[in-house]
Amino acid sequence: MRLDIITCLPKILESPFDQSILKRAQQKGLVEVHVHDLRDYSPFKHRQVDDYAYGGGAGMVLMTEPIARCIRHLSEARNYDAVVYMTPDGKRFDQPMANQLSLLKNIILLCGHYKGVDERIREKFVTHEISIGDYVLSGGELAAAVVADALIRLLPGVLSDETSALTDSFQDGLLAPPVYTRPADFEGMRVPDILLSGHEAAIEQWRYDQALARTRERRPDLLKED
Numbered sequence: 178m179r180l181d182i183i184t185c186l187p188k189i190l191e192s193p194f195d196q197s198i199l200k201r202a203q204q205k206g207l208v209e210v211h212v213h214d215l216r217d218y219s220p221f222k223h224r225q226v227d228d229y230a231y232g233g234g235a236g237m238v239l240m241t242e243p244i245a246r247c248i249r250h251l252s253e254a255r256n257y258d259a260v261v262y263m264t265p266d267g268k269r270f271d272q273p274m275a276n277q278l279s280l281l282k283n284i285i286l287l288c289g290h291y292k293g294v295d296e297r298i299r300e301k302f303v304t305h306e307i308s309i310g311d312y313v314l315s316g317g318e319l320a321a322a323v324v325a326d327a328l329i330r331l332l333p334g335v336l337s338d339e340t341s342a343l344t345d346s347f348q349d350g351l352l353a354p355p356v357y358t359r360p361a362d363f364e365g366m367r368v369p370d371i372l373l374s375g376h377e378a379a380i381e382q383w384r385y386d387q388a389l390a391r392t393r394e395r396r397p398d399l400l401k402e403d
């Protein structure tokens with residue numbers, strides 16, 4: 178997979194991809210992440226990328242030209258399977274969406290800023306619009322990092338068997354069961370005996386029961402048939 182992230186604040190995206198699982202995935206050659214500074218594509222003086230909104234009102238809008246130039250420049254080298262615009266009015270991001278996008282090869286993530294991008298960019302270039310939740314961030318960068326993380330950890334070879342994404346919350350439609358590690362007794366709080374029993378089938382059943390109970394209690398909406 179190759180992710181090209183377009184942003185006017187590239188520094189925000191330096192560290193998330195430079196640690197732990199996301200860093201190792203790149204070192205193993207399983208994913209390439211390229212961050213592009215929108216200002217490098219500005220045809221204007223002072224590398225301007227935004228301007229006042231037509232019709233007035235507070236807030237700046239990211240202009241068409243730098244974004245169009247950047248997307249066209251990237252598209253000369255390869256075909257993109259998705260051009261994803263990060264925006265609070267997009268489709269709510271969830272695990273099924275992450276699973277689907279993780280199957281694609283080349284993805285552009287476009288970060289909005291200020292009041293967002295000129296609507297014509299959305300009409301002309303954008304194939305998916307994603308929100309990571311019903312709240313407004315000051316830009317799309319952190320949202321893009323969230324989406325990138327959720328996709329990258331699903332790529333074959335990124336996680337070891339022990340950390341496999343198959344046992345994540347949401348992968349089977351349920352929240353994950355509780356987990357414990359040493360010590361077996363923490364200030365009188367004991368790890369459930371079943372987990373120390375070595376009885377694999379019983380442990381599996383216990384985990385499923387716990388996951389179901391937890392989901393019923395915390396997220397009953399996940400159990401509703403639609």
Ligand code: ADE
Nearest residue numbers: 263264265308309314320
């Ligand atoms: N940009 C600003 N807020 C956002 C959100 N909630 N999701 C995605 N992109 C955003």
